[in-house]
Amino acid sequence: MTSSLACERLSVAFGANQVLENLDFAVAEGKVTSIVGPNACGKSTLLRTLARLLKPTSGTVALNGQSIFEQPTRQVARQLAILPQSRQSPAGMRVHDLVLRGRTPHQSPLRQWSENDAAIVAQALADVGLAQHADRLLEELSGGQRQRAWIAMALAQQTGILLLDEPTTFLDLPHQVEILSLLSTLSRDKGQTIVMVLHDINLAARFSDYLVALRDRGILFHGTPEEVVTPQNIAAIYDIDGVVIADPTHGTPHVIPR
Amino acid sequence: MQSRPVLFVLTLVAVGCLGLLSLRIGIRPVDWSTTLGALLAYEPTNPDHIAIRELRLPRTLAALLAGAALGLAGALMQVVTRNPLADPGLLGINGGAALGVVIAIWGVGVASQAALVLPALAGAALASVLVLTLGGAMDRQGVDPIRLVLAGAAVGALFLALTWALLMLSRETLDVYRFWVLGGFNGINGQDLLAVGPFYAAGAALAVVAVLALDPLLLGDDTARSLGVRVGLVRLITIAAIIGLCGSTVAMAGPVAFIGLIVPHLARSFSGADIRKLALFSAAIGSALALVADIAGRVIIPGQEIQAGAMVALIGGPALVLLVRQHRAVPL
């Protein structure tokens, strides 16, 4: 079920504002990759272009070797799921209703609810630990539960690749850790490829296999957390002076601004 | 920055010139000396002078007043709803006033312009309160422009349906209504001006208070509150000013849409974000636009008149479409 996702000489601009320029990047299959960098460095733009939500000015995104913009959107949706950053959940929608819509690319007006669909939706709900909340309204859930419901929808899509734009915004620390642990478990146990935009470099370092650091319209560093998070690199990415220590419990690199 | 007072004076000069032009142009041809003579050395026996004094002067004053009121009201409304597309016409005020007018013509048999002021004002007030409340303009979280505009369209459609129901019952009312609905300044006399004068004065006074108090609201309700501003009261005064200004105009000249929508956008490029300057420029440019529409309606088809209200909408509708297409980069 694995699919490969890569971009070549990718440039994206909004009007005269060049956001990304000549960017090359291949997503590691079955691993968790986090895109980090200062505000307005084009993190979300890169993710949204990888998900075909934005059209590049030049260069291309290849899904399984073929341009993502030339494949039918439905075919793409069977291989790649995207959770955008801000989502208004339609009022009055229940968790189960939301998750079953993840089956859309596998359904048709005549085949709207097969036994297979029902089984996959139930499995997705179980994977995110919401099986007992299936009948609740989305607006009744806590922020962390609601985020898990949306992740379940993306899981029900049964794609090898899952893209998430800042999945932890507006969540408190325990919920941030809860969501990120869930994602890294999904990757480890099911071989799910995950690419996400994260603000917090320390959480990114702890839960990701690879980090991509963006700055000035391009990729500055790309590697394992240990390779990317060094005092010199942090200074280059964020213009701050910091020390990097090993996380006392997990051993991952941890930045402390001076 | 330095040039703003100069710009404002230039705008006023342009309005003055348009006013003089509006006195001169018409079915009865007069030259400039007669036009000026009628103003400065009035001869009550000269038919040219009578035409200018009794017909064209009130008409010109009406256009000046209506344009200024609509421009000012549009600016206030766009600020108070934080919505670049707010306009008294879009927000159902005209529809409400029309219903009031039709009820007055049908039920009481009112025929004179002056007596239509109160029913038009009452209808306008009812419609605008409905639209603003239902459209979420009074909500704390700020305004969803689409919801507000749709509420305006929906309430407008409802009032229109009720208006048509009444028109269906009486052919005489329909006959008066179909001319009134075009909106225009011809046929307005000195007495009509005197009748709506007090309402304009009240609206203008409220508008001055609103303009002085609205500035902190630009930063958001919470910030304004923390600065000690009574947000609800300021909103109330502003809306009362808008209803007074627009209601009087509809009562005097019929529904004139779009001036309130376009003028603040033109004014903003001269005035910047300062509300006081925006209000002054909006009023001046509104007057100019109303005069242009009125004059253009007189000359565009020789021997026939297109009412100023219709003229404005014929220019304004396409302008709105352009505005939306240009703002496309910004999600509306």
Place this chain on the structure above:
Amino acid sequence: MTASSLRWGPFSLRLRGRVVLTNLGLCALIILIMGIGITTGSYPVDVAGIVRVLLAEGDDVLAMIVVDNRLPRLLTALGVGLAFGLAGEMIQTLLRNPLASPDVIGFSAGASVGAIATIVLTGTTWFILPGAVSGGIAAAALVLLLSWDRGLAAGGIVLIGIGVGLTLTVVSNLLMVRIDASSAADVAKWLVGSLNSRSWTDVGTVWIGLLILAPLAFWQQFALGRLIFQDDVAIGLGVPLNWHRITVVTIAIGLVAIAVAAAGPLPFVAFVAGPIAHGLNGATRPTLLSAALVGAVVTLLADLVARSALGGSALPSGVFTALVGAPVLLWVLLAQARKQRL
């Protein structure tokens, strides 16, 4: 949640208990109102009389009243209501706003310009109908064309629709003073919409149109259920947005056109059908069938009032659809405001 699955070979559907109940209830209501409509009036006919007519055993007067008079009127009202209900729900779902209606895309304004223009051009009131239908379609097409910007965005359609609509309204106002008072009264009556003296031709117009367009509409329901999300999510689910937007708008315009051709604009039917259906279903997902049935109930009810002593005979049904619609409009807006305040 009482949902059950309907599976047959490769086909499968998910049915919700409450939606099924609502639809059955609405069908019963429609049959009841039509029953009242066909038996009552200035010449009451009992059920036995109806049966005799249907078996071709009744007398000629009875047959004339039932077959030539009441039946076409009721069947037109039913079809027009279904069409408006479907079109309204489709447009509201597409624009993600319960306040939108086909008026928003400029149809009615274009229809009135078209109707009056035929009088100005030909001097007679004979061509109001084709003029209105083509004017409405042209205006809606213009709005879509102007809103097109590498795709159709919901916000753009609404605002451009309002700009075009207001301009066309002024054009029709200008044309209105160019015609004489009695033609003006005819136009006014037509612009409100009437179900008076419908013929079997009207029944044919609306029902043949429905037979073609309604299946296409129901085919789009699956996509509409995904268009309730914002664009990014819908694209992520593999829904080709622009294709569905164009298809849905085209079907909706077609439905409005056949309904207007049969009975005039009948304000508010398209607008209120969706919100009432959602209230009854307790669901937010698009429910085309319920909306269509609600549209039929509202239209039939308004027509019943218009025919009864309450309406006299002076006022056309369109006035009453607006009066049925008004309270619902207020209810929807207030409910929306309350939800935002939570």
